[in-house]
Amino acid sequence: MSKPLPSSFFDRPTLQVAEDLIGCMLVRARDGKTERYMITEAEAYDGFDDLASHASKGRTPRTEVMFGPPGRTYIYFVYGIHWMLNVVTGPQDYPSAVLIRGIEGIPGPARLTKALGITKDLNNMILSKKTGLWIEEGPAKISSSDIQKTPRIGVDYAGPIWSKKLWRFVLSRKN
DNA sequence: GGAGTGATGACA
């Protein structure tokens, strides 16, 4: 099988990484089993000025991970209930990440973390087999015409400029 | 449509 994507994959512009992640396989290894799911939905959070990004508030203990090196996990807790899985992108000291919003069979960012048993324990970890969580190339190259670009979800508070950016990527197979 | 839930950051 294919190998985990190297950190160099994530050391690129965030939007490009987000789009390329569509169709890749999210792999979770635990309890002696390895599960693979195709990524079907992802969102980009990019830079200091993106008001929808936690990093726009500056460098804090929570957002520190987003400023770190690419290819790591950024996992945080929201609404007192849900875990979110992000992958850090871009260079060191530049805050950016891609939120994995959905995988095949499990739409919804909080549902997939629940299904895969992803919690704070996996925050700020390198995506690798050692971690038990990584991403591989997908079985088929996804054509850009099969990827929809839409506004991000749940970020109206960020104002019209940032909430309207088409930084959400969704796989839409056409048959 | 609205509740639930607790970490986080802002302010003092």
Add this chain to the structure above:
DNA sequence: GTCATCACTCCA
């Protein structure tokens, strides 16, 4: 220390 806010999901 307090307070408001939240990158969501579920049930009505």
